[in-house]
Amino acid sequence: MVSRVIPVDPFDLVIFGGTGDLARRKILPGLYRRFLAGQMTDDSVIIGAARSELDDEGYREMVAKAVIEFTPKDKLDRDGLTRFLAHVRYISVDGKVSGGWEKLKEVVRQGVVKAFYFSVAPSLFGELAEKLHRHGIADAESRIVVEKPFGRDLASARALNRVLADHFAEEQIYRIDHYLGKETVQNLMAVRFANILFEPLWKAEYIDHVQITVAETVGVDGRGAYYDKSGAMRDMVQNHLMQLLCLIAMEPPYHFDPNAVRDEKLKVIRALDAVQPDDIVRGQYLAGNGQGSYVEHSEDPNSRTESYIALKCHVSNWRWKGTPFYLRTGKRLRARTSEIAVVFKEPPHTLFDDATGWRENVLVIRLQPNEGMELSVMIKEPGPGGMRLKQVPLDMAFATALGAEAADVPDAYERLIMDVIRGNQTLFMRGDEVEAAWAWADPIIQGWEARGDKPQGYDPGSSGPEDALMLMHRDGRRWRDIRE
Ligand code: NAP
Secondary structure: OOOOOOOOOOEEEEEEOOOOHHHHHHHHHHHHHHHHOOOOOOOOEEEEEEOOOOOHHHHHHHHHHHHHHOOOHHHOOHHHHHHHHOOEEEEEOOOOOOOOHHHHHHHOOOOOEEEEEEOOOHHHHHHHHHHHHHOOOOOOOOEEEEOOOOOOOHHHHHHHHHHHHHHOOHHHEEEOOHHHHOHHHHHHHHHHHOOOOOHHHOOOOOEEEEEEEEEOOOOOOOOHHHHOOOHHHHHHHHHHHHHHHHHHHOOOOOOOOHHHHHHHHHHHHHOEOOOOHHHEEEEEEOOEOOEOOHHHHHOOOOOOOOOEEEEEEEEOOOOOOOOEEEEEEEOOEOOOEEEEEEEEOOOOOOOOOOOOOOOOOEEEEEEEOOOEEEEEEEEEOOOOOOOOEEEEEEEEEHHHHHOHHHHOOOOHHHHHHHHHHHOOOOOOEOHHHHHHHHHHHHHHHHHHHHHOOOOEEEOOOEOOOHHHHHHHHOOOOOOOOOOO
């Protein structure tokens, strides 16, 4: 069975930054795949927009190269690509100057869904919003898609929200967090709210702790100067890990409706306690394996920006009182993996005289690689000779369980862009959510800046700094191995 594709309404999608890295690697190849899948109608148009002087043909050549480079060979359909390119146009426009916008106005049609993707530096978001409005290119039904980062602290996020709100209603603004577009993330909601099995146990009474890990093997080489202004807290925790935490911790919304879901996520963020300095470990990768260190890559020998962070936080509400959430993310670690592990408590009474000492059930939601879920359960070790226990996984790799259907799953960007056209904001962050996340993150960052904390060095290819292991050990817990 192949997944069901419902075509979206005819649209004009303008990609500001249509010649940039994100457009070439993700947005355009993603649109091509949706086109091949039959989700784009014949009268839909994609308009690249940037300052470069290109005509339609020149841009189509660039798009063709990008699609070929970033599409797996077995998914490439050359005839399909030619048909796709017929839907692609280009307009040269500068977000910083007033001229040139009339051309864009002539090209964007009335009577179709109009979406404007801001795949440009955040400093341009406000200017683009203002010009789209002033030149009458966008109307009350149009949508804008805003890339990350959405601010670098509460004040800048608020300022950005205000600028966008001057020209667009909240219902028109789609703030992308591509983690929310991942299949498993949505599955998390299905598992929690479409099954009776887990929800009754989904509380502090039965859950010992939750671990959220996003580990990368890459360093910041090539974009060190940019990354150095951000760091793991701003780049990953305030947005991606926070969103995952929300989906684990939120109450069931009354309906699978954008505002109902986002209301519940917001309540979680607001219920987060301040994080104590002792519950934060920051790290910087050292040189090794033939590669430079973080400070070499950041080009600042005195940099105190973290390429790794681990922290413990608490959601202060009835459901979660006493269950810590441990978050960690870092670069140049042992493996590239993203997972959420919900670690249940041990049974209250031990029947078996067994020395295994590892009795928890763990529900692991793997985001990458090999998206899927795993539930570890205790069973009797096979064979004669007493009642020894063994922890085994009930493993459900979606690729195995769903076969061709899983192979056909759209990637996060594809899904999210189609959601924009459909007008479904469920998987996009609302302005108040982003502000609440910054309101939580700001004092943490200000705290280590005021204390002058230095990140601890860690070896490339390791699990992170020693102190991060201690963060768990001192609570009598341990991190799961970082492995693919
Ligand atoms: P990029 O490669 O530097 O591309 C920037 C784009 O903006 C280019 O198409 C550039 O084209 C255009 N541009 C620059 N100044 C402009 C102006 N004044 N008016 C109109 N267009 C202008 O950046 P990127 O990596 O694609 O990132 C784009 C956005 O996505 C950023 O907000 C970034 O933080 C976010 N993002 C990127 C990634 C990623 O993997 N790349 C991941 C997550 C989020 P011209 O020079 O021709 O104008």
